[in-house]
């Protein structure tokens with residue numbers, strides 16, 4: 001490819017979906033120049049609105065939005081628990097906390113004492129439509145100076161040791177780095193020659209909005225049947241699953257006749273569909289990129305992993321990728337990243353992705369139309385009623401059990417930092433809004449302040465009392481809110497300097 005004389009961006013991102021936009025904000029926050037190339041001309045789509053665009057946000061996602069001051073804007077657009085789009089999840093008065101293959105567990109069953117470092121959050125679950133999430137993120141990205149070019153799909157690129165030259169429609173652009181956030185059928189992944197492996201689909205899933213002259217023929221809620229599974233929310237919102245090996249997905253047009261036939265087959269009723277207003281299909285194909293980085297090209301979000309929407313984790317997984325990658329790539333571009341920092345992105349996020357893919361596969365085994373699956377379902381229903389089991393499922397589904405393996409030490413290391421409330425009324429999440437690392441010192445030790453000073457261009461130091469210190473004396477938090485080091489005792493600072501070098505590179509002035 002001819003190397004054109006065009007502006008060189010620090011990062012070119014393919015895809016202005018939620019992951020590409022959130023990553024763009026992270027990189028801009030750290031001072032990088034960012035160009036986002038988006039294939040679609042128009043960001044709006046009926047599939048991004050309610051009811052099909054509804055996305056449940058996990059605790060780490062809510063925390064991340066709070067840590068970047070996006071939570072209020074997202075909260076303003078959140079769907080009320082009583083809205084019709086989510087009402088079928090509320091058949092009882094108890095507050096649902098999540099589900100596994102449609103088997104619900106409730107907040108009052110969760111033993112949060114098992115999570116000693118989880119402070120009660122102001123918000124612990126939320127559902128928002130994709131259109132709103134993208135619009136909040138795009139507004140923020142533009143306000144921060146990110147350039148977004150729509151109707152400009154990445155077709156090809158070549159990389160050298162210094163940069164990546166990208167061809168997108170009629171344009172050629174250059175970036176020091178290229179990140180593919182271009183969804184499950186990622187062009188970036190394919191051109192980079194990165195493998196994509198996993199398990200093939202067992203079913204075609206349908207999300208449809210229909211008109212039913214005789215809606216009483218379908219019972220509201222989720223139903224496992226002899227031929228599949230369907231969820232019905234009156235008056236005409238239906239999700240259903242047909243175990244056809246994924247054969248129908250993206251092959252033939254989704255017609256009214258076909259949807260009626262499927263609905264009859266799966267529900268076992270003679271229900272009639274008079275009109276089809278909206279329809280989309282999906283499958284349980286679960287594939288993951290074999291590598292998240294090839295030279296100067298990285299992958300994040302659906303470009304790196306796809307799985308069925310059962311359990312609704314894909315968006316959360318992708319936003320977690322962006323939060324993990326942003327500060328590491330920015331430090332690499334600035335030139336102050338310690339060795340291996342960028343590769344820790346793939347190391348940390350590939351294993352989280354693999355766990356989520358397995359979680360989605362396990363749910364398929366419950367909804368299969370077989371006697372074995374009904375037996376398994378009955379056992380999970382019994383187990384989920386127990387406090388221990390509900391707590392386990394909640395930890396996985398809400399993302400609270402997320403922990404990176406950052407080595408030995410305090411049990412908080414590798415986990416999301418608790419949102420401590422300081423005596424002055426500020427919260428830890430607010431102190432992370434500038435995208436820098438943080439030492440939070442509840443005992444005001446001079447040594448810790450001095451150490452923080454050595455990395456003062458990358459780290460903030462906050463000292464003082466908190467309402468509930470959870471037995472801790474101090475902790476060091478990465479820009480993505482993950483605890484890199486923690487101690488319970490005031491005179492045990494061994495490891496603090498090491499953790500600083502490991503995550504933030506060399507100190508700027510060791511004599512300071």
Ligand SMILES: Cc1cc2nc3c(=O)[nH]c(=O)nc-3n(C[C@H](O)[C@H](O)[C@H](O)COP(=O)(O)OP(=O)(O)OC[C@H]3O[C@@H](n4cnc5c(N)ncnc54)[C@H](O)[C@@H]3O)c2cc1C
Nearest residue numbers: 015017019039056154182183301302309312313314315316
């Ligand atoms: C029915 C359904 C329900 C779901 N429910 C949930 C849920 O409750 N919770 C949850 O966490 N997840 C859920 N998901 C998954 C979630 O929607 C996805 O994981 C998420 O949208 C991935 O975001 P992304 O930015 O990585 O990719 P996408 O949202 O796919 O965005 C990719 C963007 O890249 C653009 N693009 C594509 N090719 C190119 C190219 N060559 N050049 C430039 N741009 C390109 C696309 O136009 C698009 O804008 C659900 C998915 C489905 C299908």
